Amino acid sequence: MGRIVLDKVKKSFGEVTVIPPLDLEINDGEFVVFVGPSGCGKSTLLRLIAGLEDVSDGVIQIDGKDATDVPPAKRGLAMVFQSYALYPHMTVRKNIAFPLRMAGLDQAEQNKRVEQAAAVLNLTDYLERRPGQLSGGQRQRVAIGRAIVREPAAFLFDEPLSNLDAALRVGMRLEISELHKRLKTTMIYVTHDQVEAMTMADKIVVLQAGVIEQVGSPLELYSRPRNTFVAGFIGSPKMNLIGGAEAQKHNAQTIGIRPEHIEISTTEGMWKGTVGVSEHLGSDTFFHVQTPISEEPLTVRATGEMSLGYGADVYLTPRPEFLHRFDAQGLRIE
Amino acid sequence: MATKHSRSAARLMMAPAVILLLGWMLVPLTMTLYFSFKRYLPLRGDSLENGLQWVGLENYARFIGSSAFWPSVQATLVIVGGVLLITVVFGIFLAILLDQPFWGQGIVRLLVIAPFFVMPTVSALVWKNMFMDPVNGILAHLWRFFGAEPVSWLSDASVQSIILIVSWQWLPFATLILLTAIQSLDSEQLEAAEMDGAPPVKRFWFIILPHLSRAITIVVLIQTIFLLSIFAEIFVTTGGAFGTRTLTYLIFQRVVDSQNIGLGSAGGVYAIILANIVAIFLMRIVGSNLDR
Numbered sequence: 001m002g003r004i005v006l007d008k009v010k011k012s013f014g015e016v017t018v019i020p021p022l023d024l025e026i027n028d029g030e031f032v033v034f035v036g037p038s039g040c041g042k043s044t045l046l047r048l049i050a051g052l053e054d055v056s057d058g059v060i061q062i063d064g065k066d067a068t069d070v071p072p073a074k075r076g077l078a079m080v081f082q083s084y085a086l087y088p089h090m091t092v093r094k095n096i097a098f099p100l101r102m103a104g105l106d107q108a109e110q111n112k113r114v115e116q117a118a119a120v121l122n123l124t125d126y127l128e129r130r131p132g133q134l135s136g137g138q139r140q141r142v143a144i145g146r147a148i149v150r151e152p153a154a155f156l157f158d159e160p161l162s163n164l165d166a167a168l169r170v171g172m173r174l175e176i177s178e179l180h181k182r183l184k185t186t187m188i189y190v191t192h193d194q195v196e197a198m199t200m201a202d203k204i205v206v207l208q209a210g211v212i213e214q215v216g217s218p219l220e221l222y223s224r225p226r227n228t229f230v231a232g233f234i235g236s237p238k239m240n241l242i243g244g245a246e247a248q249k250h251n252a253q254t255i256g257i258r259p260e261h262i263e264i265s266t267t268e269g270m271w272k273g274t275v276g277v278s279e280h281l282g283s284d285t286f287f288h289v290q291t292p293i294s295e296e297p298l299t300v301r302a303t304g305e306m307s308l309g310y311g312a313d314v315y316l317t318p319r320p321e322f323l324h325r326f327d328a329q330g331l332r333i334e
Numbered sequence: 335m336a337t338k339h340s341r342s343a344a345r346l347m348m349a350p351a352v353i354l355l356l357g358w359m360l361v362p363l364t365m366t367l368y369f370s371f372k373r374y375l376p377l378r379g380d381s382l383e384n385g386l387q388w389v390g391l392e393n394y395a396r397f398i399g400s401s402a403f404w405p406s407v408q409a410t411l412v413i414v415g416g417v418l419l420i421t422v423v424f425g426i427f428l429a430i431l432l433d434q435p436f437w438g439q440g441i442v443r444l445l446v447i448a449p450f451f452v453m454p455t456v457s458a459l460v461w462k463n464m465f466m467d468p469v470n471g472i473l474a475h476l477w478r479f480f481g482a483e484p485v486s487w488l489s490d491a492s493v494q495s496i497i498l499i500v501s502w503q504w505l506p507f508a509t510l511i512l513l514t515a516i517q518s519l520d521s522e523q524l525e526a527a528e529m530d531g532a533p534p535v536k537r538f539w540f541i542i543l544p545h546l547s548r549a550i551t552i553v554v555l556i557q558t559i560f561l562l563s564i565f566a567e568i569f570v571t572t573g574g575a576f577g578t579r580t581l582t583y584l585i586f587q588r589v590v591d592s593q594n595i596g597l598g599s600a601g602g603v604y605a606i607i608l609a610n611i612v613a614i615f616l617m618r619i620v621g622s623n624l625d626r
């Protein structure tokens with residue numbers, strides 16, 4: 001149930017190749033997140049898996065069977081769209097029951113399953129409403145409800161939370177994670193929000209221009225990014241990437257150090273710098289420090305509250321065990 | 335338009351338009367009502383200056399009592415209903431076709447809209463002489479080519495012919511409105527339905543058709559208003575013969591052919607009543623459809 005294998009899958013729109021041949025294995029029950037900058041082909045990849053786009057080349061296997069030419073409805077996958085794509089003229093009950101109705105289940109069975117799903121998603125009180133009378137979060141849950149009643153082999157989510165406000169997003173994030181723990185069904189989740197990626201995923205797939213840059217668990221990606229792109233993409237705030245003479249000292253083209261792995265001191269340290277903007281979050285304070293070793297200011301995290309005036313002199317010391325080194329191709333040096 | 339002040343300002347600004355429209359509507363209406371209670375036969379010397387004879391409800395009784403009345407109501411409803419059915423069904427069909435990407439889309443769309451720009455008189459004449467003429471018409475040639483006896487359309491299938499001509503004129507309108515409605519359908523909804531296991535026919539039935547319901551009611555409403563008063567198409571083709579005498583045409587005959595203005599006015603009042611009955615029906619449907 002729910003093992004998906006992509007073998008040299010390629011997608012072109014006319015002349016433009018959006019996804020060059022790509023291999024990927026998604027194991028049963030895994031929560032896989034596709035992340036990458038806008039336009040890198042995340043949605044396209046998801047739609048290829050769903051069957052909403054035809055592959056230009058390659059093979060998609062679902063549970064060991066070749067599904068490349070299988071129509072979307074027969075792949076046993078359920079998708080939650082960014083716009084939710086609810087049917088506006090149907091009540092919540094009818095929306096959730098729609099896939100069951102299409103599958104020809106009898107009315108009693110439909111009702112049973114809809115009510116089960118509604119109970120899981122806290123939608124019981126809203127079953128007779130239309131989507132237009134629901135809040136964004138409720139609509140989102142209806143869309144998820146419509147997906148879970150089918151008991152699919154895998155769920156596909158395309159940026160399902162991007163239309164919600166920040167607080168609701170955190171709540172829904174937890175709900176989806178919880179749903180995954182309970183159902184233990186494969187989930188593929190597209191997002192460009194890397195906090196979502198880090199918190200929800202068993203496995204993150206980092207994409208750039210249709211190419212997989214790295215696949216791994218969130219902590220693997222965090223602690224051992226395979227190249228400078230992944231290093232800069234994963235982690236918030238971004239890793240500091242430093243080139244030039246300072247990198248040469250470490251026998252690398254580029255070195256990277258995360259903001260949380262730099263000690264900041266007003267008295268002594270390796271790099272001298274001046275404080276620019278500081279961002280106070282309460283739990284942490286982020287300083288943007290201009291140093292002679294790089295053009296870009298370095299971002300430094302201090303835990304808790306710490307006050308340094310604009311233009312103050314500080315000293316920075318990277319913790320050597322957390323220093324990442326990259327070669328001229330941008331690849332990691334162990 | 336929230337505050338009291340802005341509301342009254344709005345009323346003031348709209349007043350001239352409302353008064354003009356009201357006058358526009360009320361003057362002919364009152365005159366029709368006035369004439370309908372009078373004996374007014376200009377050929378017999380009746381005229382407004384000499385004063386018209388009050389005849390009470392006699393005109394109404396005569397109009398409805400004439401053997402031509404009920405058939406004309408029936409003809410009106412058959413023609414309006416037939417045209418609505420054809421334009422809506424084919425309009426949906428064409429709209430779906432035109433929504434597909436294909437080569438030469440722009441030109442085809444223009445061609446589909448073209449009939450709407452042809453004047454009713456002209457299009458009726460074109461149909462009458464070029465298509466439906468039993469001797470020289472294209473259809474007659476076609477029939478003969480297949481060895482069949484040409485049909486004299488306008489006498490043997492007169493109502494159907496009128497419906498055909500009027501439908502041809504109104505199809506572009508329906509298609510256009512329905513096309514814009516189809517284009518406003520979120521494609522993700524169709525994709526969601528596809529993933530939910532709905533084959534194309536069910537996607538049409540459960541997603542596209544409900545989405546179009548508003549546009550369809552609007553097409554029906556607007557077309558009905560115009561179709562109740564079609565005239566030129568009948569005038570230049572059958573001249574009201576062979577069962578194509580609609581209420582509008584009957585009134586025209588009473589006023590112009592028999593020069594009986596009182597009787598015609600009474601017919602006009604009946605036409606207003608008929609139009610209102612239809613309008614109330616439609617408003618009910620539209621109302622429940624537009625509320626959502």
Ligand SMILES: Nc1ncnc2c1ncn2[C@@H]1O[C@H](COP(=O)(O)OP(=O)(O)OP(=O)(O)O)[C@@H](O)[C@H]1O
Binds near residue numbers: 043
């Ligand atoms: N139907 C199409 N025809 C041509 N090009 C397309 C089509 N769909 C997508 N593309 C192109 O493919 C690329 C990837 O698009 P895709 O929608 O997969 O990006 P994405 O990673 O989902 O981005 P976002 O985060 O903004 O949603 C883009 O450059 C886009 O312009």
Ligand SMILES: [Mg+2]
Binds near residue numbers: 043044158
């Ligand atoms: Mg996308």
